[in-house]
Amino acid sequence: MQKNPYMPMPVDVVKIVTEVTTKDIKTFRLAFVNKEDEENFKYLPGQFAELSILGKGESPIGIASSPTQEGYIEFTVQKAGVVTSALHNLEEGTRMGVRGPLGNSWPIDYLEGKNIVIVGGGFAFTTLRSMINYMLHEDNRSRFGNITVVYGAREPGLLIYKDELAGWEKRDDIDMYVTVDKGDETWTGREGFVPTVCKEVGPASENAVTIICGPPIMIRFTLPVFFELGFSKENIYTSLEMRMKCGIGKCGRCNVGEKYVCKDGPVFSLAELDQLTPEY
């Protein structure tokens, strides 16, 4: 019989980064205790895993690191419920569990050879960051066309991965448009809502795919911009969230119509979402 898919693998928290001024979003770097588990944990950008705090439970979180980063995996987690609050109280060096990788990924094969537009809002930038680091890796960069990133947050203190954003800004093989709804006295960058910035940037839709993650309100106002630019629903991808437990399509709570977000998603194209019941 194959391995028990409900058993978490032991990992050590090797690094914790507080991402935002409100201190409720942290990135956890986890290293596998067993070499064998690390080798078996083969993932692609867009997948997620169940973070396991024994005694508290599990929480499904998108993988924020890229498979090109070896020796560890990263998760950016907002403090919200029982498990994520316990996670936020952990110190470096603590041992915890991880179960995965789970779900499908961004459609890497389909994205190859195309121009990629990444649109993110606030804290929903985690698996997009995974995708960006994946594409920017020297082994992969030539597999993709132009990379355009529009990333926004309400205020400068809420942008996550600030050091990485600065690093990407310096590169000439990725076009970065980082924006905040409202700047502060130290902010010298762009001000404006994500949909407006997308309109200004106006990426060409020919041979291009957009990947978008963010708060529902941002997505609602951004999609019309991309439709106007000529992007079809087949070429806009997003990632869904639902309450989950098992992560492998058995416990029955994360279905949207006949699809389980944990197993058939979380990544869907807008065209695929149109075929599903509007219940998410």
Add this chain to the structure above:
Amino acid sequence: MEKRLIKKDALNGIISKLSGEMPVYAPVKDEDNVLFKVLEEGMEPLVAYSNTRNAPKNFFFPQTETMMRYMRTEREIKLSGEDGEAREAILFGVRPCDARSFILLDKVFDQEKYKDPYYIDKREKTIIVSLACVQPPYSTCFCTSVGGHPMSEEGADVLLTDMGDNYLAEFITPKGEKLLERMGDLPAADGSADEKKKELSESAEKEIKSHIPGKEIKPWLDDNFEHPFWDTIHQSCLACGTCTYLCPTCHCFDISDEVKGSDGKRIRTWDSCMYWLFTQETSGHNPRPSQKQRWRQRLMHKFKYFVDNFDEIACVGCGRCVRYCPVNIDIRKIVTDISKL
């Protein structure tokens, strides 16, 4: 297939012998209910019962089940899985509708990519002896409308059919044939038994008086996620979850942790799509915030989503949800009403 005859008065002796070799779970009277229980010395299984109040799914998918135990210290966690610990057992006297439910549950728990080791371990080690419904027990039985039959062998390793003086015992699977070796010498059944069974089967089928257009409503369900009809089902629903707990095919569960000092365990328990907490997210968002949406989910899951995924209706027509709903919501009526829209 091996076919043998068991004299009616010999059956209890055979069961009793088997229960000395491995646990035999069989329907027994328990106060006002008939429930599956392990037979202890001197106990006899009920064979003239209609059906158990609870579906037998809990043998493979218990209402509460420990998935793993763990020990936590400052720097270490020790985990041990609770899978692979099932013992060989016999589940005796399962009605054909319930036996068929195992085939449907297998589709969920025993998939190619993700196998549920807890379910599969117990399922593989249990021999299922079904008891055909020569006389379908309830007016609420509707197995023939959802792909079943009162004398179906589907899901059974051994099927017993009451032929009057004898039981016809059909040993359907290799697991069933292995059981035959432990049942002693039994006379072979001849062609006349087959004929008699055929007659019984036809009359049993006629005895099923309740029919629903289970398959026929699928096209309507495909197109009518938003329809005023969905406002008419749920008003009286108490969201008690009885229908899902008694349902042989409902398989939703919750996973939670229980801790005592440094020791703990992760358990799974039955859960229900009838409860609002089932899909409640930490953010406050709930994709199915009202009982209307939850009832639609239950019906859609059984008659559309499961059909989309596995080409089977996730209902075996046992009628438990109809008989035990405290406010008399009748899934047969809902399906029939939909077919008239």
